[in-house]
Amino acid sequence: MRRTARLLTGTALAVAAAGFVAAPAYADDDGGGGLEVFPSQAVPGTQITVNTAECGTEGTAAGDAGAVGAGVFTLAPSAHDGEAVGQFRVPPSAQPGTYEIVAQCAEGDRQVTGDLVVTLTAVHGQEPRGSVRTGVGGALGPDPVQTAAGVTALAVAAAGGTWLLHRRARGDGI
Numbered sequence: 753m754r755r756t757a758r759l760l761t762g763t764a765l766a767v768a769a770a771g772f773v774a775a776p777a778y779a780d781d782d783g784g785g786g787l788e789v790f791p792s793q794a795v796p797g798t799q800i801t802v803n804t805a806e807c808g809t810e811g812t813a814a815g816d817a818g819a820v821g822a823g824v825f826t827l828a829p830s831a832h833d834g835e836a837v838g839q840f841r842v843p844p845s846a847q848p849g850t851y852e853i854v855a856q857c858a859e860g861d862r863q864v865t866g867d868l869v870v871t872l873t874a875v876h877g878q879e880p881r882g883s884v885r886t887g888v889g890g891a892l893g894p895d896p897v898q899t900a901a902g903v904t905a906l907a908v909a910a911a912g913g914t915w916l917l918h919r920r921a922r923g924d925g926i
Contacts, residue, residue: 787855787866795871796846800853801839802827806864807857809834814858820851820868827855846870 786806794800800817804827807813813827817840827838838855851868 786864787853789853789866789868792867793869793871794842795873796842796844798842799839800842800868801837802853802855802866803830803832803835803837804855804857804864805835806862807836807855808859811836812858813838813855813864815840815853815855817851817853817868819853820846820870822846842868842870848872 787804790801813836815825815827815838821843822840825838825840827836830837848870853866855864
C-alpha cells in the first residue's frame with residue numbers, strides 16, 4: 753500500500769511539474785504589439801506576411817516597413833475572421849538586425865507593432881543536406897571486439913538487476 757502511494761504521488765508530482773514547464777506564456781497586450789509577422793526571421797529577398805486582428809472585423813491598416821527599407825504596404829480584410837493581412841518583401845540590401853514593423857489602423861487611430869529579425873543565413877525552411885553522422889551505423893560496426901564487449905556489459909547488467917530484484921522479492925534484503 754505504501755509503495756503504491758509513493759509511486760502515485762511521484763507520478764502526480766512529475767506530471768504537475770511537466771505541466772508547469774510546458775505551459776505557454778501569455779503577455780498582456782497594452783496596444784504595443786498585436787502585429788504578427790511571418791516569418792519572424794528572414795533573409796533579404798524574403799516575402800513577409802503580416803496580420804492583425806486589432807483593427808476590427810472589417811478594418812484596414814496602413815503598414816510601414818520603412819525601418820527595414822521596404823516602405824509602405826496595405827493591410828486589407830482577409831478570409832480569416834476579423835483579421836487584416838498585408839505583405840511586403842525584405843529588400844536585398846537589408847542589413848542583419850531586428851526591425852520594428854508598424855501598422856496604423858484606418859479606424860480608431862490604433863497603432864500595432866511587430867518585430868522582424870533579418871539574418872544573412874536562412875533559419876526556417878532550410879533543407880538539410882548530406883547524411884547524419886550519428887555513429888558507426890550498424891549493430892556490427894567496424895570493430896566486432898567493441899560490439900562483443902558492449903553486448904557482454906549489457907548482459908551482465910541485466911543479470912545483476914534480475915538477481916537483485918529476485919533477492920528483494922524473497923525478502924533477503926539488499
